[in-house]
Amino acid sequence: MGSRPTNSYELLTCSLRGHVLVGTDVATVADEDSLVVHEARGTRWHRCLRCDGWHPRPIPDAPTRATMPGRDEIEVPLRGPQLRDRYILRLIALDRAVHVVVLTGLAVAIYFFLGPQSTLRHDYVRIMNALTGGSGGPDAVGGFLGKFRHLFLVQSATLHKIGLLVIAYAALEATEMVGLWFARRWAEYLTFVATLVFVPLEVYELTKSVTTLKVTGLVLNLAIATYLLLAKRLFGVRGGHRAEHARKMARSGWAAIESAGVPPAGRTAGPEPAMEHVH
Numbered sequence: 001m002g003s004r005p006t007n008s009y010e011l012l013t014c015s016l017r018g019h020v021l022v023g024t025d026v027a028t029v030a031d032e033d034s035l036v037v038h039e040a041r042g043t044r045w046h047r048c049l050r051c052d053g054w055h056p057r058p059i060p061d062a063p064t065r066a067t068m069p070g071r072d073e074i075e076v077p078l079r080g081p082q083l084r085d086r087y088i089l090r091l092i093a094l095d096r097a098v099h100v101v102v103l104t105g106l107a108v109a110i111y112f113f114l115g116p117q118s119t120l121r122h123d124y125v126r127i128m129n130a131l132t133g134g135s136g137g138p139d140a141v142g143g144f145l146g147k148f149r150h151l152f153l154v155q156s157a158t159l160h161k162i163g164l165l166v167i168a169y170a171a172l173e174a175t176e177m178v179g180l181w182f183a184r185r186w187a188e189y190l191t192f193v194a195t196l197v198f199v200p201l202e203v204y205e206l207t208k209s210v211t212t213l214k215v216t217g218l219v220l221n222l223a224i225a226t227y228l229l230l231a232k233r234l235f236g237v238r239g240g241h242r243a244e245h246a247r248k249m250a251r252s253g254w255a256a257i258e259s260a261g262v263p264p265a266g267r268t269a270g271p272e273p274a275m276e277h278v279h
Helices: 008-017 081-114 117-132 143-153 156-181 185-208 212-230 234-250 253-260
Strands: 037-040 043-047 054-057
Touching: 008 081, 081 156, 081 185, 081 212, 081 234, 156 185, 185 212, 185 234, 212 234, 234 253
Parallel strands: none
Antiparallel strands: 037 043, 043 054
16 A cells, blocks of 8 residues: 655645646746746646646647746745645634534524513413423423423523623634634634633533533544644744744745656656646
8 A cells, every 4th residue: 555645735636626837828948947847759748836746738839928937926826734734724614614603503592582581481381281281380391391491490681691602602713713714823822722711611521421422522622722732833832933934934835846856757647637727
């Protein structure tokens, strides 16, 4: 079994969005362009700026420009640690999006219940009296139906406070979601702190009862916190922000393309996707 390719995130992105090739529309290429494009045996080979694969293209019959654009004109796509981080942070953002949807629905349910609470209480008592033949009413009903009795004992002011807390938590999760989606550093700190704050509560809940959902939630949150702390080097860990920035710069942009070298002419990276981005 072969080892996992080191550019797996790049290959995945290219399979979804297409290769990023430059120089497909130029009349001539020079020796100094060989890092990203060169000609061999009558075929022009273009290097994908994301996955480093080389792909043959015919020399254009009607080129739109004479020579290759300068490096300052070419936008190098995300690759290396930056691309990996983009995938992981957006997965965490999607997790937060699920939380936002659930919390928003809960808030709506609370305020929907708060408005007609007295009417609902009256209907509940009437139904329970009918079920028990008037002997004890709601207090005589056990099991799942009997648990609803406690909802009607909650004061409206308390429900208001609960609803506000749920809304505030949903707003926090939404802020994390947006920040992580756009890979903002402040969102990484916010998510780390907010995640750890609720870990003691999750542990306490597990001491009361153990369920698959609770265990999964705790493990997921611990994994997120560990990734943010170590991989993103928060709070000065592993060199902090300066080391994180240096790591990204060394393995992204033109520096990463140059360090990957130039494969022999005529060697491709395998099957090509149907669509490509070209510059």
